[in-house]
Amino acid sequence: MxxxxxxxxxxxxxSSHPSFKAGDTVTIHYKIKExxxxxxxxxxxxxxxxxxxxxxxxxxxxxxxxxxxxxxIFPIHSPFIEKIEVKKRGVVRRARIFYLxxxxxxxxRIAEKIQVxxxxx
Amino acid sequence: xxxxxxxxIGMTSLFSAEGKYVPCxxxxxxxxxxxxxxxxxxxxxxxxxxxxxxxxEKNTSAAxxxxxxxxxxxxxxxxxxxxxxxxxxxxxxxxxxxxxxxGDLVDVSGISKGKGFxxxxxxxxxxxxxxxxxxxxxxxxxxxxxxxxxxxxxVMKGMRMxxxxxxxxVKTQNLKVLKVIPEQNVIIVKGSVAGSKGSYLLIEK
Numbered sequence: 100m101x102x103x104x105x106x107x108x109x110x111x112x113x114s115s116h117p118s119f120k121a122g123d124t125v126t127i128h129y130k131i132k133e134x135x136x137x138x139x140x141x142x143x144x145x146x147x148x149x150x151x152x153x154x155x156x157x158x159x160x161x162x163x164x165x166x167x168x169x170x171x172i173f174p175i176h177s178p179f180i181e182k183i184e185v186k187k188r189g190v191v192r193r194a195r196i197f198y199l200x201x202x203x204x205x206x207x208r209i210a211e212k213i214q215v216x217x218x219x220x
Numbered sequence: 221x222x223x224x225x226x227x228x229i230g231m232t233s234l235f236s237a238e239g240k241y242v243p244c245x246x247x248x249x250x251x252x253x254x255x256x257x258x259x260x261x262x263x264x265x266x267x268x269x270x271x272x273x274x275x276x277e278k279n280t281s282a283a284x285x286x287x288x289x290x291x292x293x294x295x296x297x298x299x300x301x302x303x304x305x306x307x308x309x310x311x312x313x314x315x316x317x318x319x320x321x322x323g324d325l326v327d328v329s330g331i332s333k334g335k336g337f338x339x340x341x342x343x344x345x346x347x348x349x350x351x352x353x354x355x356x357x358x359x360x361x362x363x364x365x366x367x368x369x370x371x372x373x374x375v376m377k378g379m380r381m382x383x384x385x386x387x388x389x390v391k392t393q394n395l396k397v398l399k400v401i402p403e404q405n406v407i408i409v410k411g412s413v414a415g416s417k418g419s420y421l422l423i424e425k
Contacts, residue, residue, distance in 0.1 A: 103230040106246050106406055110234045110399060155233050178239045 107154035114176050121146050121196050122189030122209050125160060127173060128181040139181055142171060145209065148195040149175075161199065163207075168200065188212040221327075222319055223302045223424040224249045225272035226407075228330065230417050234398065234408070244398055244408050247328070249423055251405060254313045255291040255299065268305040270315060271296035272420075298420050306425075317407050320397050320425060327424045329391035330415035338385035339363075346380075390414035 119125055126143040144162030147170070151157055156175045161168060173180060189209035199207060226249030236242050256269040271288075273296055280288070280295040288295045291311050309315070320326065340346040340363040349359045363382070366375045395409040413421060 102248065102404065102406070103232060103246055106229070106401065106404065106408070107232050107234075109401065110408065174233070174235075174241050176235070177241065178235055 104153065111154040111176055112178075113153075114178075114180065116175065116180075116183040117185050119146060119183070119185045119188075121148055121194055122191030123185055124187035124189065124209075126184040126186055127160065127171075128183070129173075130179045130181055143186065144169075144171075145189070145196075145199065147197060147199065188214070221302065221304055221424045222306045223270070223300075223422055224315060224317065224319055225252050225270055225298050225300050226250065226421045226423055227273070228413060228415050228417055228419055228421055229406070231412065236398075242398065242410055243412070244410050245328075245413050247407050247409065247413070247421055247423065248405055249407055249421075250314075250316045250319075252315045253291070253293045253296070254309045254311050254315070255288065255293060255296070257309060257311055258301070265303070267301040267303045268309050269299060269301045271299050273297040300422060302424070316402065317400050317405050318402055320400055320407055320423070322397055322400060324397045324425060325394045326397055326409060327391055327393045328395055328409060328413045328421055329389055329424075330413055330419055330421040332386045332388055332390045332414040333416050334384075335386035337383060339382045340380060343382060343385045344380045 123146050124143065125146055126141055129140050129142060131138055131140050142160060142162070144160040147159040147161050149156070149158045154176065157172055158175060159170055159172050161170045163169070187209075188211065190212050191209060196209075199209075226247045229246040229248050231243065231245050233241055233243050250272065252270040252272045254268055255271045258265060258267040258269065260266055271291075271293065275295045275297045277285070277295060285295060293312060335342065339361050341348055341361050346363055349362045349364050350356050352360065363380075366379055366381075392411070392413050395411055395413070397407055398410055399406075399408040401407070407423070409423075415421060
């Protein structure tokens with residue numbers, strides 16, 4: 100472990116979230132401060148990419164809002180992220196699915212991964 | 221100004237107390253030893269000479285060996301003088317990162333990365349020449365006119381032109397100290413500083 104990694108491990112408290120990757124549909128529970136009040140906002144969309152490593156790890160989520168594409172980038176260890184829910188596991192062949200930006204309607208769908216439970220096999 | 225010699229370790233990001241994602245530079249600073257205290261009587265000015273980063277005995281010149289022997293410390297790689305050190309120091313004293321506190325504003329200087337021979341746009345921030353249409357070609361990144369024609373009939377001294385870029389001493393002022401970690405001799409400052417990873421830096425308070 101080099102010194103930079105050691106320092107990162109000391110100064111950034113890592114949060115444990117379920118594993119997800121590009122193509123998955125996730126809901127982010129994001130804490131928002133309004134004055135002195137705090138509330139939780141939900142953001143649901145498809146993960147386009149995961150980027151960086153350890154302390155500088157972030158991911159991009161895209162959703163369609165009233166026909167307009169909206170993308171948000173979240174640092175994965177952000178203290179404002181209360182929870183990440185994985186809604187759907189998508190089948191994609193790439194780690195970064197930016198081609199999704201150019202697709203609309205039925206083309207923009209992502210096939211869902213069929214989960215095989217261990218007891219069935 | 222009190223100061224310390226350090227080495228750039230690299231950049232990362234951390235979360236502030238308010239939860240903001242802050243870019244920062246990790247610097248390994250000190251421990252430095254005082255190798256000489258210059259005074260007005262003997263040297264004509266007041267300064268404290270600090271040494272940092274141990275050097276092998278066999279790689280040290282005889283002249284420098286004598287200098288370190290006089291101070292009673294092991295040979296070091298980097299020597300820097302600081303004028304106006306806040307608290308009085310004696311030869312052989314150690315200066316550590318505990319000189320700085322969280323929230324302090326520091327100036328950090330280093331040698332910027334060499335960029336080689338660069339044009340005026342990168343070197344001096346020129347805008348380039350005009351647009352790409354109306355028959356314009358070949359001169360997109362050119363400097364434009366160098367001066368007047370009949371009067372002067374020469375290029376003025378100091379005209380900014382292309383040339384070697386980078387490799388200069390660059391000081392970044394008023395960087396906030398985000399964290400001090402005495403166990404690893406590390407301080408973390410907000411923002412970026414000049415130089416490549418592993419290059420020497422001067423941190424002044």
